[in-house]
Amino acid sequence: MAGHGSIIDQRGADVKRQRYTLGSFLNSTLGFWPRALKKAWLPALACLLPSAVLMGIGFARMGPMLALFTEPGFEFGAWMIGRIVEPYAWLAAANLAAAVGYLSINIIISNLCFATQDGQDPVMAPTVRQQLRRSFWPLLGQSILLGLIMGGGLLIATGLIMLLAVGIGLATGVAGGSVAGVLLMMLLTMTLSLGLVAVLYWFMTRVIIAPQAVIREGVKAWAGIVRSFRLTKGNFWRIFGNNFLLQLMLGFAISIVTGPIVFVTVLPGYLKFFSAALNNPQDSLVSLQILSGLFSSMSWGMAFSTLLSGLASWTFLPIFHCLVYTDLAVRHGEVAPDELTSETPPTDAASSIQAEPAPQGNVDV
Template structure:
């Protein structure tokens, strides 16, 4: 698919293709379309795909910056308020693509707005700014479009991590079993409940640590699959792993740092509350209430501001520091929308996961009494809950990232080109 540089003149044959990086203008040369010269050190437009390798899962790249508004890299608003590439006098004139529609062009629509043709939808979402329903529908559509990766691969990683965690927890409990038996003999039945619960508690703690290492990897796998499904491409397990493999440690490191911040904030809140009650009961109540409000506000702000860092890390292929800065900037000015959608998604998936896991919890409470049976059912419940939660939330977060970039950077243009290129090669 080519894009005219000026009215009636086709684009040169070296237009960047899906998976390739086209020729870039030298520093100081005029930008395509007659714009301002390319400033030295300006970033180049990102490409959706690995350079020179069609068929490999790629990254969403950085938005181009050279040129004047309406040229490559700079979006101009069209009649529907969406970013659109093109200059006035080309695509973008009144009555043409991207510009205000003259009276009589197309049938009228409700509220007096001009007729808007349906957006291109090569994959799970239409390539335009998304609504809440489209984000949720796209998250489910990503599962339907590639269940082998979204469910099979993620469930395998979570299951292995859960089983390993439970096994290590049982091993640690077995090591301390003689000490627990001696303690029960000395203190009698007063500590029997405690000694019975310690193996389960130890297994849960170890499983939590192992899952903390595995879930960031699962998140990267899911984000990669969703990114490919947006352009109508069904990535294989090997392609997904090839893109995620180099990001494993950055993803784990990011998860560790964010959890550390949450734990430190929680520790400070609990510590200050205890000190307040030690000094005076009234002061303790004040610190308890005000501290909780401050703790909740801080965590909500911090989690939302860092929510789009994993998609930037995986889909753009950036380094750790660049991805952190990039994800932080993407949420600037979009906090409340990101907060509302992500909170609603978390509440919905939590309710679904609770309903799915409830039968296993009931079995461990009323029917199963031996330790091995409780551990087995707990592991199954943990796997199901983690898969349901991770798959849906990763889809929502990925689509929030793509939505922000379509609204601000005209990513829909790049995605449309990638989808057309994939369609051409797929039908060839």
């Protein structure tokens, strides 16, 4: 039995006895990431740019909005509503553009990854439109559906927790000032809230490869969710642990790059703000003036950091999700290992999941 090799080089029962670690997934993802960036950096940048620009405009417009409150003789009126809403409208548009951009990048990178697993070397330009036309609307519908499920479930569960906590609090004498009742109500609320968070993470882990199911198999939105639930069955802790640690490391690496950019852009504004707060602690108008300048100074720094962080994380995570999808499909016997190409070296392919043999007894292969 092969001890260390690509998932595409394993055969039959050997694959099911392998234990793929975080290092295996990380090594394979990092091995393919530069190649994906080389081929897809231009469409990825095109998907990211609208969100970054809108984010910069939103933060830039936040400054003039705050400055209005410091004008002499200021009186709040209906005319202010538009001025207050404007920066938030820009930021909302930035978030919408970010959602569309991420879906597009996910489709492009995932198709590139799956094509590499199949032994193909696709040319990006002619295929981008075909990829987006095939998968974008099902993915958009899937994202909306998942958002409604999680958002609606969260609202309903939060309401039930609050009603239950209030009911128990009233039954134990909170209205009469019972300390035990207050403590019991707080303890119950925290416990149920932690349980709700656990359920939310469980659901997010079970649907982690739903987009890849849509992209790879061409299924509809709901079918992709069902497919993800089926493939992740029995692998929750391994997927959750690998994804959590990978997200942690990726976030730390991105913060090292983008942190100094944001720091340099906001430092002058922060210094003015704290200086004004110390010299005029009672003068809220001065603080608002400095805060207005702070938002204006940090706007394009935030836009640039958004662009860099998106280019890193939005091209990195789809590769990891594709590897998880392929690994789970092979484990469930739904994709035969010999259906995947073995011509591409493991160090240069998205399908190069390194494996460590799980502890076995005397196994005859």
